[in-house]
Amino acid sequence: MANRTPLYDRHIALGARMVDFGGWDMPQQYTSIKDEHLAVRKAAGLFDVSHMGRLNVVGEAASDFLNHVVTNDVAQLQPGHAQYNLMCNEAGGIIDDLVIYKSADTDFIVVVNASNREKDVAWLRKHLPRGVTMDDKTLDVSLIAFQGPRAEELLPSKTSDTRHLAYFGFTKGAIAGVDGFISRTGYTGEDGFELFVPSAHVGDVWDAILDHGRAQGVLPAGLGARDAARLEAALRLWGNDMDESINAYEAGLGWTVKLEKGDFIGREALAKVKETGPGRRMVGLSLQPGSITRHGSAVLRDGAKIGTVTSGTHSFFLGHPIALALVEGPSLRAGDTVSVDVRGRETPAEVTKLPFYRGSAHSATAPARN
Amino acid sequence: MAERRYSKTHEWVTVDGKTATVGISDFAQAQLGDVVFLDLPKPGRKLGKGEAFGVIESVKAASDLYAPVDGTVSAVNEKLTANPELVNSDPYGEGWILKVDLKGDLPADLMDEGAYKESAEAGGH
Numbered sequence: 404m405a406n407r408t409p410l411y412d413r414h415i416a417l418g419a420r421m422v423d424f425g426g427w428d429m430p431q432q433y434t435s436i437k438d439e440h441l442a443v444r445k446a447a448g449l450f451d452v453s454h455m456g457r458l459n460v461v462g463e464a465a466s467d468f469l470n471h472v473v474t475n476d477v478a479q480l481q482p483g484h485a486q487y488n489l490m491c492n493e494a495g496g497i498i499d500d501l502v503i504y505k506s507a508d509t510d511f512i513v514v515v516n517a518s519n520r521e522k523d524v525a526w527l528r529k530h531l532p533r534g535v536t537m538d539d540k541t542l543d544v545s546l547i548a549f550q551g552p553r554a555e556e557l558l559p560s561k562t563s564d565t566r567h568l569a570y571f572g573f574t575k576g577a578i579a580g581v582d583g584f585i586s587r588t589g590y591t592g593e594d595g596f597e598l599f600v601p602s603a604h605v606g607d608v609w610d611a612i613l614d615h616g617r618a619q620g621v622l623p624a625g626l627g628a629r630d631a632a633r634l635e636a637a638l639r640l641w642g643n644d645m646d647e648s649i650n651a652y653e654a655g656l657g658w659t660v661k662l663e664k665g666d667f668i669g670r671e672a673l674a675k676v677k678e679t680g681p682g683r684r685m686v687g688l689s690l691q692p693g694s695i696t697r698h699g700s701a702v703l704r705d706g707a708k709i710g711t712v713t714s715g716t717h718s719f720f721l722g723h724p725i726a727l728a729l730v731e732g733p734s735l736r737a738g739d740t741v742s743v744d745v746r747g748r749e750t751p752a753e754v755t756k757l758p759f760y761r762g763s764a765h766s767a768t769a770p771a772r773n
Numbered sequence: 774m775a776e777r778r779y780s781k782t783h784e785w786v787t788v789d790g791k792t793a794t795v796g797i798s799d800f801a802q803a804q805l806g807d808v809v810f811l812d813l814p815k816p817g818r819k820l821g822k823g824e825a826f827g828v829i830e831s832v833k834a835a836s837d838l839y840a841p842v843d844g845t846v847s848a849v850n851e852k853l854t855a856n857p858e859l860v861n862s863d864p865y866g867e868g869w870i871l872k873v874d875l876k877g878d879l880p881a882d883l884m885d886e887g888a889y890k891e892s893a894e895a896g897g898h
Binding site: 420431432435436437627631692693695697716717719746 | 803832834835861
């Protein structure tokens, strides 16, 4: 049976359509993906993201350890800040993308994708040095995301002041009277928060946010809205836009790779890719209304296959379908036309600058450029 | 109002004289999620029962639409071009998809509401 988050009963009571996602029974949508997505863009949406893995990594050498297994420079990370990261294999392929939160010099929280949690834990354990401990806190601590341009003003009463929190900053604090962590991070392109709350009290926090915000347009939002929002913001999804056969530069995430920070797993391979240039590049595509292309569809130019769609959806906010695609060669530019397979037919698509939509987040494409 | 009959593939049919109206069931629209596009045949197209006549695209996936009856398309719901979400909001009313001039009788294997509900719940999607 699939795992359930502590909010499962609330999702059912809210009428959610549940789907399996990374081994978890999660809400796909409550009422309508469109309405939930537009709530995120215009007011705020509330997501249960407790399926994501949360690992506590603690010890004198915790920082050095993490720095050795990820691409970004953890040594530059200050307490109270989070950093977007890739964990790569020796070949530079992406094992997972994750966010590292530094609570104190020796105390870190690592948030990983649900579907990769067990694989990540095994990989990290394999490289874990003496004196560093790693605890999987996924079940003890729940994670909810409150995302949208009005998220800050719509936080419920008895919540700590968040106005001093910078993008990708986090702090200990109260949310609706419950002590937890408040992080100004997200996966929608909008401003907003990810809230770490003890599982025993997450239901109270969830209810308080919805009760307080409903009249202002806040909706509970499911994975469907989350996927649409992240794709408009061109935020990559592991398993769709990247995996172990795709390297950081190909995925357009070279900004997370700090070759100069010293040795780390995958560094040698990534240095070579940087020197020669990636063989494939991630591009954005815009299509005519109705022409939705999906993960795995071929991208063609002058009749020849040049790549593959990695994610595609209809953008309710922009009013037309959008897609990310991994294509060969460096020659495509914004405005160029390619063809994409849509239900077996070659359909024109225009290469589009990313992100498709820049929301209220300080930078829609690049969480934690530090 | 004529009684609504259902196919195993989640289309519904009502018949008025020799004209059948075809749509997709409430169960089907809920499974599909927000409909964003329909690729539909032109009037005059001959349909055989079980034939894929079009595609319905939701935000989640594209699905084929299957003819629940034999006949000739006499009209398509033009409103769905601009408002495909009518299939979600009113699947048995404003969200109808095709009108078909029936050839012969209604196929005997179409189900009534009770049988369809049982079959849909048992079979999922």
